[in-house]
Amino acid sequence: DAKTTQPPSMDCAEGRAANLPCNHSTISGNEYVYWYRQIHSQGPQYIIHGLKNNETNEMASLIITEDRKSSTLILPHATLRDTAVYYCIVRVGDNYGQNFVFGPGTRLSVLP
Amino acid sequence: KAGVTQTPRYLIKTRGQQVTLSCSPISGHRSVSWYQQTPGQGLQFLFEYFSETQRNKGNFPGRFSGRQFSNSRSEMNVSTLELGDSALYLCASSSLAGVSGELFFGEGSRLTVL
Numbered sequence A: 001d002a003k004t005t006q007p008p009s010m011d012c013a014e015g016r017a018a019n020l021p022c023n024h025s026t027i028s029g030n031e032y033v034y035w036y037r038q039i040h041s042q043g044p045q046y047i048i049h050g051l052k053n054n055e056t057n058e059m060a061s062l063i064i065t066e067d068r069k070s071s072t073l074i075l076p077h078a079t080l081r082d083t084a085v086y087y088c089i090v091r092v093g094d095n096y097g098q099n100f101v102f103g104p105g106t107r108l109s110v111l112p
Numbered sequence B: 001k002a003g004v005t006q007t008p009r010y011l012i013k014t015r016g017q018q019v020t021l022s023c024s025p026i027s028g029h030r031s032v033s034w035y036q037q038t039p040g041q042g043l044q045f046l047f048e049y050f051s052e053t054q055r056n057k058g059n060f061p062g063r064f065s066g067r068q069f070s071n072s073r074s075e076m077n078v079s080t081l082e083l084g085d086s087a088l089y090l091c092a093s094s095s096l097a098g099v100s101g102e103l104f105f106g107e108g109s110r111l112t113v114l
Helices: none
Strands: A009-013 A018-023 A031-038 A045-050 A061-064 A070-075 A084-092 A106-111 B005-007 B010-013 B019-024 B031-038 B042-050 B053-057 B064-068 B074-078 B087-094 B109-113
Touching: A009 A018, A018 A031, A018 A084, A018 A106, A031 A061, A045 A061, A045 A070, A070 A084, B005 B087, B019 B087, B019 B109, B031 B074, B042 B064, B042 B074, B074 B087
Parallel strands: A009 A106, B010 B109
Antiparallel strands: A018 A070, A031 A045, A031 A084, A061 A070, A084 A106, B005 B019, B019 B074, B031 B042, B031 B087, B042 B053, B064 B074, B087 B109
16 A cells, blocks of 8 residues: 555646645655656656655755655646646665555646 | 667557567666556556566566566566456666666556457
8 A cells, every 4th residue: 555645636827836745654764755747648757756855856846844754745836747647655765676656646737 | 868668559459368568678777667557546566677587576466477688678478368457557667776766667558458
């Protein structure tokens, strides 16, 4: 079973920040938080991941609460092309096994 | 560099037949994993290969099998197809350099079983 809980859907206005929450209250100390997204009819795409500290890359920012029980993915200026299903995954960040457990994710609709 | 390539992109089979899907990972990537995606069950892990050895396996029946070749290319096979095997089959590769955990997915092979 997925270890994360996400809202099934969210809307965001184009140009505004999209804040996608994820609850992972049972996360272990050695588990990372990963975010992927899947645009319709394509394979999932890696966005970002983190352990404790907030992370930022060219696509998004990841804010992890101090107790690590929840996190928020931020798309700073959402565009129509960001419409996708976003998956939050927690797993041990080791080199042994790439078996990610994907939950149902959040369907983000960016509206013009 | 070229991404993950999956062939065929689309195929139609009938119940009882078997199918083989192919995946060419990104050059230099040694880990290949397979996922099944259906509207009802979402994305589910099938198995993962590393250096021609299966390292992890999901909860799928033995009809689902795979292998990896010395050049890291991988194939998965489904025998005695059932209607419920209709799905998008996704392959992902990883370099396993460090602990980034970044999977690179292909576009998938969409299987329809009639």
